[in-house]
Amino acid sequence: MRWQTVRLISIYAALSAITNFPSGFTNSSVNTAVGKLHKFIATSLRKEGFPDDEGTIALFQSATLNCWFVAQIFGAMMTPMISDKYGRKIGYIVCVTTTIFATFVQYFSMCFYLPWGLILGRSLTALVSPLGDACLLLYVQETSPIEIRGMSSFLCEIGYGTMCVLGMVLGMKSVLGESLSRLLLLSLIPLFVSLCFVIRIPETPKFLMIMRNNREKALESIEYFQGKSPENKFLIEDYDAERMTEKASDSTxxxxxxxxxxxxxMRLALATLSLTLSFxxxxxxxxxxxxxSGIPDEVSQICSTLAQVVLTLSSIFGASIIDRFSRRKLLILFGILSNVLLVCFAFFSHLSSTVVSPYSWTKYACLASLLTYCISFGMVxxxxxxxxxxxxxxxxxxxxxxxxxFAIHNLLIALTDFATIPLFRIFGSMCFxxxxxxxxxxxxxxIYLYMPETLGKSTLxxxxxxxERGKNGAENFKLDTPTLKVRPRMFSSTTDICVY
Structure with a gap:
């Protein structure tokens, strides 16, 4: 592997960590620190004069956790206006600076027992989270060479899993789980480092050429990400041809x-994203x-952290198989497998919590089902x-x-996630x-009926x-996709558009 490739993958890994740290760390740290979050909400309610019964606490806890997904809906709608108009780099800077401000809001809310402040801080972080995700995806697609584009795109999920593991480890009682305020304050250190890193990297060459028509800056950007090469000038010509084609109409x-x-x-994408809601x-x-489910506190925390470690390792392994097998078949196979494992988790959890038995095999079966589910989720x-x-x-x-x-998916997450804990209290694990x-x-x-195979195929x-699969609408269908001037076609593992 060339040094330039190693350097580029390192840049993507850093961008993935920057993007996924707010969402992965923030959401997973409150998992293992669930006891402290419960205590914070109860104390805050008493100080404010509100009733601190379990129902009210559960309502505030659900609001604290799920405000994230509601705010992401609005953030997703704003993302194209920022990333397409001002650039991917500006989008990243807006994302990180807003997250730093939101972290201070959450920290002082913990110090002064203000549950609404905690919800506000989490909402601000979530508002810019889709912007960071979109900028990461666009940076990878617009700067990576064809031969590493598939592996580079998997770094998005690997980075998310790694940040989740970090958040869960730091959220354990034996680490920083005893103090939510210190847990939040610690996150400021990588955020400031992230801001310095984002300021130093250049804008993507495609944005500079297509949106800004700045040939000189675009060439400098290509050389920064891919190194100096005679092919760079041909890439600039390709971007210029794309600019002339794309400027006729913008996507809305x-x-x-x-x-x-x-x-x-959209229907196929949302059907696929719906398979991930249980995660x-x-x-x-x-x-x-x-x-x-009757599993001891310390064991539950360790297993929750282990589940995220397994998910991250599975994503690393998944990067090696995603370009070798049919994506349609992988999606259907692992979609069925994950649901079977979820049923097993619900069944064994129900047995473990309701059936009195001198044996603890149901608890271990519950844990095994959860860990195997994380493997199937992370791998594909x-x-x-x-x-x-x-x-x-x-x-x-x-x-x-x-x-x-992203917006519709987060609306579905907010609805299902908000309902999960109350329904779990009523029906137990069978609510899954x-x-x-x-x-x-x-x-x-x-998906089985209408999803096309995408591996090794062009967009057309x-x-x-x-x-062919969806006969309805085909008669009146008129393809408006621009045709670009291309050299001999090679297919990207993640975009399958003609790239050069």
Whole structure:
């Protein structure tokens, strides 16, 4: 592997850590520190004169956890306006500076027992989280050479899993879980380092050439990311041809509704993302679920952290197989597997919490089901779910459809995640079956019928396969995807658009 490739992967790894630290660390640290969060809410309610019964505490706890996903909906709608108009680098700077301010808000809210301040701080962080995710995806797609684009895109999920592990480890009682305020204050250190790093890297060459028409800066950016090469001038010419084609019309959210292939791409992307909904309650509240299943406190915390370690390692392994096998088959296979494992987790958790037995095998079966579920999620479902929407559309629609799917997905997360803990209190672990498994099986049926294969195919070939699988609308379908001047075609493992 060339030194320039190692350097570029290191840059992507740093960007992935910067992007995923707020969401991964913030959401996972309150998982293992669930006891301290519960105590903080109860103390705050007493100080404010509100009733501190379990129902009120559960309501505030759900609001604290799920305000994240509600705020992300609005953040996703703002993302194209910032990243497409001002640039990916400016988007990153806005994301990190807002996160630093929000962290101070959360810290002082913990110090003065202000639960609404904690919700406000988490909401501000979540508001810019989609912006960071979109900028990471665009940086990888617009700066990486073809031969490492697949592996580079998997760094997004690997970075998320790593930050979740970090948050869970620091949130354990034996580390910093005894003090939520110190836990939040510690996160300021990597955030300031992230801001310095983001300021130093250049804007992506595609944005500089296509949106700014700055040939000199675009060439400097290519040389920064890929090194000096005679091919760089040809890349600039390709970007210029794309600029001349793309400037005729910009992508809008209206296009996603008015054009059949974009509507179908959204439906398929959302069906795929729906398969991941069950992961988010486990990310935030697995310690609570294990405690309710009769597993000791310390063991629950360790297993929750271990689950994230397993997920991260699975993502690393998944990066080695994603370009070797049919993505459609992988998606369907692991979608079925994850739902079977979720049913097993619900069943054994129900037995463990309701059936009195001198044996503890049901507890171990519950833990095994949870860990195996994390393997299936991290290996395929987690990373692949975000590839679907960009792969099904042309370059100019990618940021728009990513933002729209991100917003709708987070609305679904907010609704299901908010309902999980109250329903878990009423029905126990079996709530996972009707809340997640049944809808997932319906989505898998839709994916089986209409999802095209994307591996090794161009965007036009993928759209035409969508037409073949979804006969309705094909008669009136008119392809408006720009045709670019290309050299001999090679297919990217993550975008499948013609790249050069």
């Amino acid at each position: 959210f209206v296009d996603l509704i008015s054009k059949w292939h974009l509507r179908q791409a 988010y309650p486990i990310l935030q509240s697995s310690t609570y679920f294990l405690l309710e 479902l987690g990373p692949l779910s975000w590839f679907v929407a960009p792969e099904l559309v042309s370059q100019r629609h990618r940021c728009t459809i990513f933002s729209a799917c 079956v009707f809340l997640f498994v049944v809808p997932s099986m319906l989505c898998l049926c839709y 070939e993928i759209i035409h396969e969508m037409l």
